[in-house]
Amino acid sequence: MPDVQAADLHRLARELLCATGTGAAAAHVIADSLVNANLAGHDSHGVLRLPAYLEGARQGHVIPGAVPELVSVNGATAIVDAEQGWGQPAMWLATRAAIDRAREHGLGAAVVHNCYHIGRVAPYVESIASEGMIGQAMANAAPAVAPFGGRARVMGTNPMAWAVPRAAGAPPICLDIATAGIAEGKLRVARSRGFPVPAGNVVDRDGRPTTEPGDFYAGGALLAFGGHKGSGFSLLAQFIGRGLAQMDPSGYDGPRGVNGPFILAIDIARFTDLDQFRAEVEAQCEAVTCCLPAEGVEAVLLPGQPELAMRSIREREGVPIPDSTWQELQALADEHGVTLPNERHAG
Amino acid sequence: MPDVQAADLHRLARELLCATGTGAAAAHVIADSLVNANLAGHDSHGVLRLPAYLEGARQGHVIPGAVPELVSVNGATAIVDAEQGWGQPAMWLATRAAIDRAREHGLGAAVVHNCYHIGRVAPYVESIASEGMIGQAMANAAPAVAPFGGRARVMGTNPMAWAVPRAAGAPPICLDIATAGIAEGKLRVARSRGFPVPAGNVVDRDGRPTTEPGDFYAGGALLAFGGHKGSGFSLLAQFIGRGLAQMDPSGYDGPRGVNGPFILAIDIARFTDLDQFRAEVEAQCEAVTCCLPAEGVEAVLLPGQPELAMRSIREREGVPIPDSTWQELQALADEHGVTLPNERHAG
Numbered sequence: 001m002p003d004v005q006a007a008d009l010h011r012l013a014r015e016l017l018c019a020t021g022t023g024a025a026a027a028h029v030i031a032d033s034l035v036n037a038n039l040a041g042h043d044s045h046g047v048l049r050l051p052a053y054l055e056g057a058r059q060g061h062v063i064p065g066a067v068p069e070l071v072s073v074n075g076a077t078a079i080v081d082a083e084q085g086w087g088q089p090a091m092w093l094a095t096r097a098a099i100d101r102a103r104e105h106g107l108g109a110a111v112v113h114n115c116y117h118i119g120r121v122a123p124y125v126e127s128i129a130s131e132g133m134i135g136q137a138m139a140n141a142a143p144a145v146a147p148f149g150g151r152a153r154v155m156g157t158n159p160m161a162w163a164v165p166r167a168a169g170a171p172p173i174c175l176d177i178a179t180a181g182i183a184e185g186k187l188r189v190a191r192s193r194g195f196p197v198p199a200g201n202v203v204d205r206d207g208r209p210t211t212e213p214g215d216f217y218a219g220g221a222l223l224a225f226g227g228h229k230g231s232g233f234s235l236l237a238q239f240i241g242r243g244l245a246q247m248d249p250s251g252y253d254g255p256r257g258v259n260g261p262f263i264l265a266i267d268i269a270r271f272t273d274l275d276q277f278r279a280e281v282e283a284q285c286e287a288v289t290c291c292l293p294a295e296g297v298e299a300v301l302l303p304g305q306p307e308l309a310m311r312s313i314r315e316r317e318g319v320p321i322p323d324s325t326w327q328e329l330q331a332l333a334d335e336h337g338v339t340l341p342n343e344r345h346a347g
Numbered sequence: 348m349p350d351v352q353a354a355d356l357h358r359l360a361r362e363l364l365c366a367t368g369t370g371a372a373a374a375h376v377i378a379d380s381l382v383n384a385n386l387a388g389h390d391s392h393g394v395l396r397l398p399a400y401l402e403g404a405r406q407g408h409v410i411p412g413a414v415p416e417l418v419s420v421n422g423a424t425a426i427v428d429a430e431q432g433w434g435q436p437a438m439w440l441a442t443r444a445a446i447d448r449a450r451e452h453g454l455g456a457a458v459v460h461n462c463y464h465i466g467r468v469a470p471y472v473e474s475i476a477s478e479g480m481i482g483q484a485m486a487n488a489a490p491a492v493a494p495f496g497g498r499a500r501v502m503g504t505n506p507m508a509w510a511v512p513r514a515a516g517a518p519p520i521c522l523d524i525a526t527a528g529i530a531e532g533k534l535r536v537a538r539s540r541g542f543p544v545p546a547g548n549v550v551d552r553d554g555r556p557t558t559e560p561g562d563f564y565a566g567g568a569l570l571a572f573g574g575h576k577g578s579g580f581s582l583l584a585q586f587i588g589r590g591l592a593q594m595d596p597s598g599y600d601g602p603r604g605v606n607g608p609f610i611l612a613i614d615i616a617r618f619t620d621l622d623q624f625r626a627e628v629e630a631q632c633e634a635v636t637c638c639l640p641a642e643g644v645e646a647v648l649l650p651g652q653p654e655l656a657m658r659s660i661r662e663r664e665g666v667p668i669p670d671s672t673w674q675e676l677q678a679l680a681d682e683h684g685v686t687l688p689n690e691r692h693a694g
Contacts, residue, residue, distance in 0.1 A: 074453055074617045075423075075451070075452040075453035075454075075617065076422075076423045076452040076453045076454040077453035077454060077614075077617040077618060079618065104422070105422040105423040105452045105454070106421055106422035106423045106424035106452075106456075107422075107423040107424060107452070107454040107455070107456055107611075108454070109453075109454055109613065111618055134586075134587070134591075146638065146641070147635045147638055147647050148647070148648075149640055149641055149644040149646070149647045149648065150635070150638035150639065150640055150641060150644075150647040151638070151639045151640065151641045151642075152638045152639050154634045154635055154638050162579075162583050164583075164586050164590070173582075173586075175576075175579035175580070175582070175583065177576045177579065179576075203641055203642075206642065207639065207640065207641035207642045207644075208641075208642045209641075209642075225573045225574070225576045225577070226572045226573025226574070226576060226577050227572070227573070228650070229522075229524045229526075229572045229573060229577065230572070230573050230576065230577070232509075232522035232524065232650045233522070233580075235520075235522070235631075235635070235649075235650065236509050236511075236522065238631055239481075239511050239520075239627075239628055239631060240481070242627045242630075242631055243511070243615070243619065243623075243624040243627040243628055243631075244613075244615065244618040244619060244624070246619065248627070248630075250634065264454075264611075266456065266591075267424075268590070268591065270421045270422065270424040271424060271426065271458055271591045272590065272591060272593065276590075277590040277591070280586075280589045280590040280595070281586055281590055283589075283595075284582075284585055284586060284589055284590075287501045287597065288494045288497070288501055288582070291493065291494055291497035291498070291499045291501050292497065292498045292499050292554065293496055293497055293498065293554065294493070294496055294497060294498045294550055294554035294555075294556075295498075295550075295553065295554045295555045295556075297496040297497075297554075299496070300494050300495070300496045300497040301495075301496065302582075303575070303579045303582065
């Protein structure tokens with residue numbers, strides 16, 4: 001398993017995307033999205049997506065050269081059309097629109113129509129928080145998750161995320177989760193290694209609980225996190241994604257990379273003094289991190305802390321890329337005449 | 348355990364509240380809140396709260412005669428001050444403000460300062476949905492819940508709720524949950540009956556998992572639903588409640604009825620045709636309710652369906668009131684010269 005420096009992965013992603021008709025600016029933000037996910041330790045949203053992205057382009061599910069457009073602004077709301085292009089540039093346009101709307105009205109929200117995969121959601125809401133606002137986002141996705149009590153794939157793994165600003169200088173606190181109990185990417189890894197997955201995350205095609213990852217691929221379904229409560233949150237993303245972002249991926253057969261995203265910015269200064277808010281956040285963070293850990297737990301962490309810790313390691317040591325992913329990237333690089341970065345073998 | 352008709356409970360609640368200095372209109376909406384919770388089957392937020400409410404008034408934690416005020420409107424945002432009075436009238440003022448702001452700007456949000464207990468959250472977001480909007484609300488509360496991995500009470504049971512409109516004529520779909528895995532009220536019931544609670548909901552004072560409800564009252568803590576994900580949602584309510592609604596209940600010793608609420612309205616018509624949205628919601632609802640149930644499950648339900656079913660039973664048959672609650676209400680009625688309703692004994 002080679003360790004590859006983030007800058008090298010970024011260049012590889014950019015060049016592969018450009019080679020398939022993506023504009024330079026768009027390729028840059030998509031590479032940001034993928035490599036930042038790797039740095040955060042969420043490899044399921046990292047460069048391993050590149051082969052699927054390029055295959056999506058080949059099959060016409062995404063148009064690499066499309067340019068997203070802000071099609072309407074109406075009070076605190078905005079609509080972006082991704083024009084069947086990459087999700088990340090469209091989502092950044094929506095994020096910017098939400099921030100601008102919130103600056104003017106106190107709140108701002110945007111949806112994206114005709115949107116491909118938006119990548120990991122954290123960076124969008126973090127950028128809202130870095131402007132002194134509270135960011136929230138959600139999206140629906142292709143069916144993979146059974147509603148609470150069910151056995152069939154009705155909902156997507158539907159991400160939800162929020163971020164709030166901390167005291168000046170500190171990165172925002174960000175929660176970014178799939179409303180599925182386990183990411184499909186982690187299931188894939190478990191299957192390839194022959195490992196079981198934790199109980200409570202998958203039912204087989206007959207609706208029986210299972211820990212065998214293969215049962216999902218044989219017609220089973222993922223379960224939402226947190227029983228009926230998590231299933232209910234997923235359903236909200238489903239209603240909003242389909243109803244407001246006009247994305248109905250239920251016709252798709254199996255997980256493909258489309259999202260119906262909604263993003264919200266709340267301008268803190270309309271409610272209270274921003275520095276006062278930051279101080280209250282710090283006080284609350286201290287209450288969490290100073291909390292005595294439960295038996296067997298080393299320390300109580302804030303959302304996003306594991307990602308920050310992983311980032312500092314991987315910025316230094318590089319990103320470990322599984323051999324199978326590396327081989328796929330190698331093949332794509334050969335095909336498109338792109339030079340593969342030097343790797344540094346681990347161990 | 349007597350069964351009492353909803354109208355009789357409503358009159359009792361109104362008269363007791365008026366007898367302690369609450370205005371008639373406020374007493375009416377508080378009685379609505381409590382009795383509707385009973386009808387929905389959520390007795391933890393029903394008339395069993397009356398003794399605590401009246402005790403709160405006696406101790407000066409809430410000023411029954413206070414009148415909430417819309418203190419500021421700023422673009423899409425509004426701030427209500429409950430003036431240390433009852434939470435329900437203040438929360439209705441905030442709900443109305445959020446709807447009005449959303450009508451004007453496309454989005455609207457309000458917080459409530461100096462707020463007592465707001466009761467069950469569902470009615471507020473349902474009223475937003477009944478105006479053709481998406482409603483979302485959250486609130487912090489007195490510490491009872493350990494952050495993920497911790498053992499101490501840092502967060503409240505922090506409710507979160509959403510509602511979306513269905514096809515015309517049908518009641519909105521509403522999810523209304525505590526971000527604690529189990530409501531403190533249910534723990535109280537389990538303790539009084541000597542029952543264990545399901546695993547994964549409580550840690551004892553030493554941070555060990557327990558199913559013994561008494562361990563919570565002996566210095567333990569509740570756990571959030573859904574592991575680190577649910578804990579992360581609870582933390583958002585904590586940041587917003589403390590930072591935006593300026594409610595810091597962490598100084599309180601044990602659960603008391605104060606909330607720092609935030610409510611949001613999203614005007615669907617700014618994004619899409621409302622009837623089209625309703626149709627998409629219906630299609631999604633059908634996908635859920637037609638989903639094959641998992642093994643051992645009778646039917647897949649939408650959020651709010653159990654509450655609607657319970658409501659139709661209790662509207663007909665009355666609300667069963669535990670003897671201990673009935674005795675407390677009897678004593679309060681005697682004290683305040685209020686006539687207790689006729690009860691109809693069950694069984």
